[in-house]
Amino acid sequence: MRVGMLTSGGDCQSLNATMRGVAKTLYNQRKDVEIIGFIEGYRGLIYEDYRIMKSKDFSGILTNGGTILGTSRQPFKLMRVPDENGLDKVEAMKNTYKKLKLDCLVVLGGNGSQKTTNLLRQEGLNVIGLPKTIDNDLWGTDVTFGFQSAINLATQTIDCIHTTAASHGRVFIVEIMGHKVGWLTLHAGIAGGADIILVPEIPYDINKVAAAVNKRAKEGKRFSIIAVAEGAISKEQAALSKKEYKKYIATRQYPSISYEIGAKISELTGQEVRVAVPGHMQRGGSPCPYDRVLSTRLGAAAGKMILDGEFGYLVGMKNNHIAKIPLADVAGKLKMIQPDDEMVQEAKLMGISFGD
């Protein structure tokens, strides 16, 4: 039995732990297993760049961040476009799969990557997807690996900012990863005790944000913490056409939305405002125990499915149980915060403002 494996898209904390789960299950259940690791995601599959993995390659990697296979971004929309040498990428991937006599290809990837996994499924390959993303935006699974580790790092940043904000009596904006969805900002914001949380799914009114800061000042609270998702958007911006919004982004005088919000809040409240942008560190470092357990479970379940010949699924979690979600259902959908989300409602009860 020969199983191909690759990690695709932006990296996150628990990729190695997940691959270890798959590998340990396969090696433990069958003697005749060979795992082929493709280098740097789909690039390795397209260009036959791979190495044959041994059992010991998966030892001692449970706690290691990053991915031992490397990764790269191979946009789905370019998959059908030939490369600079005229190579048909989809055919190339199919050829590699056949040439190496793979019984299955396991893809650890996020939303975009799983679209390609589904494409390969449609092309007749045996594929299994595993939900990698700090954004937790994969449709069909309650949770993705990397998410909790990223929450921990983003929350730690807010914790650190908290003491300096309180000491100086400042308004602090912490920009948290998430261009299209706000799960990471929502969780880290609540965990870090943010006073205001701005996410892409809930466009904000800058005056309401300023009012929330002023309300705290009036109550004698000298500082405020605002957790802002990278993709936070004002009501005015949300009302723009796609073209107009792109133009706005292109001509914006601030490096990111946080700085724009910061400038306006400073103007509207008269308070000193600072911005912190932890950035890529949110997807790095060692996976937290929660993610290690999740990854191990998902990996073991994927291993079992390979042994049972069940293909075409994303392996996720539904209601604390392993769930097999047809890749056809997953591809192209995003799991976003709904306006009536329970957690948002609870946060509002406590007085946290979403600026809406």
Next chain:
Amino acid sequence: MRVGMLTSGGDCQSLNATMRGVAKTLYNQRKDVEIIGFIEGYRGLIYEDYRIMKSKDFSGILTNGGTILGTSRQPFKLMRVPDENGLDKVEAMKNTYKKLKLDCLVVLGGNGSQKTTNLLRQEGLNVIGLPKTIDNDLWGTDVTFGFQSAINLATQTIDCIHTTAASHGRVFIVEIMGHKVGWLTLHAGIAGGADIILVPEIPYDINKVAAAVNKRAKEGKRFSIIAVAEGAISKEQAALSKKEYKKYIATRQYPSISYEIGAKISELTGQEVRVAVPGHMQRGGSPCPYDRVLSTRLGAAAGKMILDGEFGYLVGMKNNHIAKIPLADVAGKLKMIQPDDEMVQEAKLMGISFGD
């Protein structure tokens, strides 16, 4: 509106965060709220030891471990037994409740404490329970606060032991909290990459444990990590009558089961064995972001229920949603690992031994 609050039983990491969630919700929703904090759990309720809490008492405590109210163990089975001065404790609690004109009593407690909460419910008081325990053994809720923080600390201990075990080529036993249930050991064991996991619900055969160690040695792995719950039990011990088991415990020549297992493994395998007992530190320190989010959500939901006049429930989580579990259903039941537990099966697929 007057709301009583107390923390009961062994402390854990997210008690303050939970109380903050309740308090912030109440203060934010109504102007006329007064919160009475009872000192050291039911002791404070019995003996009228309390202080009136202000809004600012709940500020800045989100990340603080322990409990600002203090706690004590007041065994359920002694509740109906008068104290040394002949005081009827149940009547005393009811009197305090009435005297202070409470509209509701909120109890943060584990299995034993919630039995008393249910007793007070039966006596006609308005009560709400919140699921505090690092053991995650409360019936009716998928998860309890304190659990994930304890997993993190227990896992960190295994991580640290891992490097020293590997360097010295030793067998290491890490004893993890949990007298009756093994959830904490199961999660930390998997997160820490333990090779063998022994929990109370799955009695072990010492020869199978030794065989698992020997198998690793034969594969060239110079060390093994065994995660053992405090309440781990051998098949022979599990077959004893209650009386016989108590006698065994009383006359055991080892400080705990881990040392007994260690001595036997050393004898059966000829390998050097060491035991680590992190102990109470597992329930201490700052709550992790997961627990802070959980506690904030449970607290806000409890606050809402108080405002809505919904009493008699434990507030927990079911399938990622807030759940109201009738206290009558919760009291006296333990949520234990079932032999066919999904996670146990996944771990076995990967070659982790449970000694059974």
Next chain:
Amino acid sequence: MRVGMLTSGGDCQSLNATMRGVAKTLYNQRKDVEIIGFIEGYRGLIYEDYRIMKSKDFSGILTNGGTILGTSRQPFKLMRVPDENGLDKVEAMKNTYKKLKLDCLVVLGGNGSQKTTNLLRQEGLNVIGLPKTIDNDLWGTDVTFGFQSAINLATQTIDCIHTTAASHGRVFIVEIMGHKVGWLTLHAGIAGGADIILVPEIPYDINKVAAAVNKRAKEGKRFSIIAVAEGAISKEQAALSKKEYKKYIATRQYPSISYEIGAKISELTGQEVRVAVPGHMQRGGSPCPYDRVLSTRLGAAAGKMILDGEFGYLVGMKNNHIAKIPLADVAGKLKMIQPDDEMVQEAKLMGISFGD
């Protein structure tokens, strides 16, 4: 005995631990001590904003970040300039000191703040300085509190970036606090395994930086980590007059030097470059054990000096012993990295480039 205390300038991690050390020593040695805490640094001293501290105010604050007294920046060069109401600030501080019948004023502050402490000494007040700064740039002491905690946070950022850089095969620039001195960048850079370290004291040649990146690429190392101090400066910039340099900073098209370096490295090497700016979080959060020990020692030594009537000193560490450095010697001097610094030489031996 009445002792005034204030925290001045940018906050850091171990301010509370230091004040606790002073206070515990005073309360433990004399019954008649009263401590006056000035609110928000010299502002509180100028405007008589203070509170009388009790022994218990200093309990439980050893591990808390920030400062319980608040802080503010009161630039030394404005001290002799009257405020908007014509108030003479220096006279106001002296008046407060006298009015409150202080026996001594303890100032926790960095380079700028200690200049003011020295000014008050010259004006006849009994003062003691304590070396607060994450920059470790105070002249006369080997180490300052906050420094090691900031190293830990900056290093953690590099650690997290390391895994994502390695997975993606990217060049990553991590911008570390330090406008004038590079100690924090030097230590965190070495601790984080940075390949290139750029500090203000050693102007860089961008071509040598690019060459170091290319050398690694040639050796098959797909990624490089560059630790850059906020105040890193190129040889060309270092050759500018003060006026020209200010103009360059004012008209620079990048938010900070890191982005400028990033753009040039990308151009010169053809590699993908990303920038991470952890920012203010480096001065926040709980102090590390090293800083807690240092702060406790410095605080206790300061307490002893107050009891002994020894004033006019900065309390620091010299060769692992407490040192009393005359404030007159400290004021206005910076402790900078010397070109022949032992640590720089050791780093170079190992192949770390400083771009010089």
Next chain:
Amino acid sequence: MRVGMLTSGGDCQSLNATMRGVAKTLYNQRKDVEIIGFIEGYRGLIYEDYRIMKSKDFSGILTNGGTILGTSRQPFKLMRVPDENGLDKVEAMKNTYKKLKLDCLVVLGGNGSQKTTNLLRQEGLNVIGLPKTIDNDLWGTDVTFGFQSAINLATQTIDCIHTTAASHGRVFIVEIMGHKVGWLTLHAGIAGGADIILVPEIPYDINKVAAAVNKRAKEGKRFSIIAVAEGAISKEQAALSKKEYKKYIATRQYPSISYEIGAKISELTGQEVRVAVPGHMQRGGSPCPYDRVLSTRLGAAAGKMILDGEFGYLVGMKNNHIAKIPLADVAGKLKMIQPDDEMVQEAKLMGISFGD
């Protein structure tokens, strides 16, 4: 140039970082270097068990705990005793050294291991020692690697115990590693805010310890934290002859001194006392940034000395500078806490009791 390397004795956190420092320096300075890694300390040198290390073996290990070479304890006093097959170990080590044509042997080890290093020096080998120990008890160097990382873990344990002790109003004893010296307990005790610190160098009077607990209780402090070194000793025990003390240890009814102290304190004060024994985890896990910097510096300095042909030294730190301490001076001496130690005096000023 051929350089042998081994790690000896109990492992600690920064062994890999130190070896990396040596190796990177050698590889960077000379093309013709070959490093021989002996497996499991002196055992590998005696029995010719080694592997030839490549440059990439030292990549990515800066943050890894344990030792990539493995370690074992080879007591100095048995070095002159032939093994079970009659092999003369010292001759065997010399033979291996000559056979492999080594130019130098680098030994990472603590007090006992460096005695053997000195023996090999006396036998004419070129040796360099590096100070490995969490105990910080190596004579001649201010600090050893592993020490600060162990402080961090021991302090974290005290931090966690602190919240649970405070919540329950209990006396907690935390047993910290250190049989002969108390540096680790002293530093972690102060960093963790312990109220009482008991170290081997300062025999305690149990009545004074109990008095310190009672004093706190009288001041309304419901809990006390006692940091106890493994080798803490009472005045009575200190007065015993070596033989009598050994007999006492052999017949002691408690697993360790902490339990004995706990039982007596409970008896003398009437308070509930608990004991926590973090154990071996104190020497495990990833090295902290402080140790990584220290290890890198010491390693680079050792590399330089090899290149310069300077042998027979332990490479340590004196007054923040690299120091070359003749191994002849180091062997057999322990650096212990002196009764008039500055830090002990400072702690006493603040009211911390040493039970003396």
